[in-house]
Amino acid sequence: MDVARGWNVTSSPQSLRTINPIQQITSKLDMKNVNKDKVMIPLSLGDPTVFGNMDTDDFLVESITKHAKTKRRNGYTTSPGFPDVRAKIAEKYKLPNHQQLTQEDVMLANGASGALDIVIAAIAGEGDNILLPIPSFPLYETLCCHRGIEPRFYQQVAEQDWQVDLQQLESQMDNRTKAILVNNPSNPCGSVWSQEHMKQIISIARNHCVPIIADEIYANMVFGGAKFTYFAEISDDVPIISINGIAKQYVVPGWRTGWLILYDKLNYLKELRDGLFRMTTLLLGPNTLSQAVIPDILDHDMSGFCNDLNKALESNAKFTCEKIKKIEGLTIFEPKGAFYTMVGIDVDRFSKSTQNVIFDDVSFSQELLKEESVFVLPGQCFKMKNYFRIVFCAPVDKLKEAYDRIESFCNKKLKLN
Ligand SMILES: *Cc1c(COP(=O)(O)O)cnc(C)c1O
Secondary structure, eight states: OOOOOOOOOOOOOOHHTOOOOHHHHHSSOOTSSSSSTTTTTOOOOOOTTTTSSOOOOOHHHHHHHHHHHTOOOOOOOOOOOOHHHHHHHHHHHBBBTBBOOGGGGGEEEEHHHHHHHHHHHHHHHTTTTEEEEEEOOOOHHHHHHHHTEEEEEEEEEEGGEEEEOOHHHHHHOOOTEEEEESSOOOOTOOOOOOOOHHHHOOOOOOHHHHEEEEEOOOTTTBBTTTOOOOOGGGGGSSOEEEESSSTTTTTTTGOOOOEEEEEOOTTTTHHHHHHHHHHTTTTTTTOOOHEEEEEHHHHSHHHHHHHHHHHHHHHHHHHHHHHHTTTTTTTEEOOTTTEEEEEOOOOHHHHHHTSSSOOOOOHHHHHHHHOOEEEEGGGGGOOOOTEEEEETOHHHHHEEEEEEHHHHHHHTTTTTO
16 A cells, blocks of 8 residues: 555546636626625526526426326436437437438437537547637537647627638638537527528538537527528538537426437448447436426427517517617627627727726626626627627516616716716
């Protein structure tokens, strides 16, 4: 026994390079430095259940209760999930140009997050790179860095409805690029791409023989005339790994159940399937009860629920745009999907009139918190300086209160009253 060595319990290198950008940035904020006279309004959490105004459908509650009562869904599943659940997903997510989808093309995971981890870990290794969007859902970078994969970033342009700067995207690619990851509709932008733009991205992937990982967790959550298209619908050759789940569409993020689907007509992902399967064996699939709910949802007509949710989101998005548009010093880019929007801060104006107290998005968020007890996430959480993200799921009276406070805050800081 090595008695001389003494106690030295440390954190591993891979745990220490596991960094959550939201925590990293918000740890710079003094969350105790809030205006105690005003009730805190958090517009920061990407979780629609926070305020109790957006809840799941009773059908899901009844379904999970029913499955619990049978006691038939309490055992382990095969590691990519229950075969009947995978088969049902394959049946329902078949697309006209991908009729051959089977359960072998579907793997369940611990949320869309778990599915992303499986794909990222299986497709790239140390020294490889994956292209990620800016602004970006922060988990992508966290997962890459944890696995020793280099995250490379491509820019989405606010003034062009958050479309990708295609030239810049292509300039990031080299022979170690293993995938292009896209997120449409987007968290944090609320943008929804046109088919035409998606085809341009597919064409770059085709030119470089690189698959697309499409995070489509906000599939069909669109409004204001926007039309949602799955990447796989318009790609017959470039393989698409579609990430989806029940968290956002059915308002149960805590149920931790998502999946990946391989749309790969030409079998380019043949070798990758082995890696994906091995990755599923690490955690043996998600919770069995929430897996069991999926076939019920997919066989049930959920369109009423989904339409109502979209209407509620649309109305909140409209309200948000109308209010923020009128505020001096801020620019809003109209959201068309999901439940987020990015707001631009005219940092030069704010820094001049505040003697440099507000000089970027982090200081803006801090001051807003301190004076108005409204919490928004600084754009730097998403690698986008001088913006902040709003989650517009809150009830409209809460949103109104928050936006009124933001307005009086900006007017005060810009010395407009
Ligand atoms: C919420 C979210 C996820 C994670 O979904 P889970 O199923 O809760 O893990 C993945 N991608 C994006 C862009 C999200 O906003």
